[in-house]
Amino acid sequence: MAILCPSTAIYHLLFSSLLLFFSCYVSGIPIYGAEEGKDGFHSTPVSSLLPKNKCSASARGGSQGLPITQKYGPCSGSGHSQPPSPQEILAEMNPDSITWTQCKPCVRCLKDSHRHFDPSASLTYSLGSCIPSTVGNTYNMTYGDKSTSVGNYGCDTMTLEPSDVFPKFQFGCGRNNEGDFGSGADGMLGLGQGQLSTVSQTASKFKKVFSYCLPEEDSIGSLLFGEKATSQSSLKFTSLVNGPGTSGLEESGYYFVKLLDISVGNKRLNVPSSVFASPGTIIDSGTVITCLPQRAYSALTAAFKKAMAKYPLSNGRRKKGDILDTCYNLSGRKDVLLPEIVLHFGEGADVRLNGKRVIWGNDASRLCLAFAGNSKSTMNSELTIIGNRQQVSLTVLYDIQGGRIGFGGNGCSK
Ligand SMILES: *[C@@H]1O[C@H](CO)[C@@H](O)[C@H](O)[C@H]1NC(C)=O
Numbered sequence: 001m002a003i004l005c006p007s008t009a010i011y012h013l014l015f016s017s018l019l020l021f022f023s024c025y026v027s028g029i030p031i032y033g034a035e036e037g038k039d040g041f042h043s044t045p046v047s048s049l050l051p052k053n054k055c056s057a058s059a060r061g062g063s064q065g066l067p068i069t070q071k072y073g074p075c076s077g078s079g080h081s082q083p084p085s086p087q088e089i090l091a092e093m094n095p096d097s098i099t100w101t102q103c104k105p106c107v108r109c110l111k112d113s114h115r116h117f118d119p120s121a122s123l124t125y126s127l128g129s130c131i132p133s134t135v136g137n138t139y140n141m142t143y144g145d146k147s148t149s150v151g152n153y154g155c156d157t158m159t160l161e162p163s164d165v166f167p168k169f170q171f172g173c174g175r176n177n178e179g180d181f182g183s184g185a186d187g188m189l190g191l192g193q194g195q196l197s198t199v200s201q202t203a204s205k206f207k208k209v210f211s212y213c214l215p216e217e218d219s220i221g222s223l224l225f226g227e228k229a230t231s232q233s234s235l236k237f238t239s240l241v242n243g244p245g246t247s248g249l250e251e252s253g254y255y256f257v258k259l260l261d262i263s264v265g266n267k268r269l270n271v272p273s274s275v276f277a278s279p280g281t282i283i284d285s286g287t288v289i290t291c292l293p294q295r296a297y298s299a300l301t302a303a304f305k306k307a308m309a310k311y312p313l314s315n316g317r318r319k320k321g322d323i324l325d326t327c328y329n330l331s332g333r334k335d336v337l338l339p340e341i342v343l344h345f346g347e348g349a350d351v352r353l354n355g356k357r358v359i360w361g362n363d364a365s366r367l368c369l370a371f372a373g374n375s376k377s378t379m380n381s382e383l384t385i386i387g388n389r390q391q392v393s394l395t396v397l398y399d400i401q402g403g404r405i406g407f408g409g410n411g412c413s414k
């Protein structure tokens with residue numbers, strides 16, 4: 001589905017047991033500020049806003065769960081020698097839901113992929129659908145950045161851990177896979193609300209509860225299911241709400257929440273909450289940066305520019321298709337006083353953003369507000385999408401049966 005706002009999977013899920021490596025398309029992610037800044041501002045070293053090129057082993061996430069790394073970061077294994085620019089990372093919205101992996105025999109296989117599932121070596125594998133009336137025999141997934149996976153549906157027993165075994169797990173057996181899914185990626189894990197997502201297919205045991213912490217590029221986060229996910233403390237919860245019911249967005253498995261307003265440097269924008277309520281606000285980990293309806297985005301950039309008035313704007317060099325338009329030249333400066341941005345969700349769940357959750361760029365002479373406005377010409381231009389850039393280092397708990405999403409933590413290594 002083409003939504004207005006650029007996205008691509010930038011997170012990698014490293015499966016230790018089970019089928020293989022998946023590139024992780026979660027639906028949703030955020031970050032809490034360390035603490036409330038003085039008057040809503042944080043003095044931030046400019047160097048901390050730039051990409052890091054070394055994986056910090058000490059930053060490893062908790063020992064539990066499935067490790068997650070940034071696809072373009074130094075912790076993702078062989079990785080990319082030159083990380084793509086934000087402009088290159090920002091592509092198109094991705095479809096969610098099904099889980100697929102590469103299968104033998106493979107007509108076209110992903111580069112750097114090491115493992116393939118061999119259906120003929122499995123006694124429990126069956127071709128086609130095992131969830132009545134859901135799928136035919138073949139699937140064809142095309143992602144926003146034009147990567148594709150085409151193959152057949154199949155079913156087999158999925159083992160996440162020795163104690164977590166799911167017979168008749170429906171997945172895509174990819175025979176023809178092309179594009180940049182990340183170095184060493186062998187497939188995709190669907191965490192949406194659709195019937196075929198991993199969340200739905202493991203509901204008997206995990207009760208549709210999972211959590212993730214998306215790491216910064218130099219550390220390792222984790223994905224947890226079921227009870228392990230709920231064992232984390234001090235989360236702030238907001239309710240999951242119904243989507244618009246008409247736009248096809250719900251069918252695509254997105255998670256809708258109630259965003260009420262946004263603050264910049266302790267001042268509320270006072271955008272009417274109806275702006276965020278129709279057609280709604282989704283949390284999506286497949287979308288890179290948070291995208292707002294124009295009315296909210298104009299208010300945000302105006303407040304941000306006011307708060308950053310003492311810093312020079314970076315002019316020129318805006319490439320065609322670059323949706324980041326509020327950029328500063330901070331070269332030669334050691335620190336910058338950044339306004340904290342707070343997302344005020346329903347039920348008092350305030351998510352505080354600072355540092356890299358607020359500013360993004362590869363180079364100190366051009367660091368940009370990491371939010372974008374929806375283009376009017378695109379479908380769903382009034383939709384608000386909370387992207388993964390704003391979720392970095394936050395624990396995000398999806399409690400689908402409890403009808404709520406929890407935010408917490410500061411850093412993935414707890
Ligand atoms: C998959 O879908 C795309 C886009 O609809 C189409 O161009 C392509 O030919 C399809 N591939 C196969 C093998 O069906």
Ligand SMILES: *[C@@H]1O[C@H](CO)[C@@H](O)[C@H](O)[C@H]1NC(C)=O
Pocket residue numbers: 314315329330331332365
């Ligand atoms: C950024 O600022 C520095 C120092 O003031 C200046 O030398 C440089 O030309 C500026 N670069 C851009 C791209 O504006």
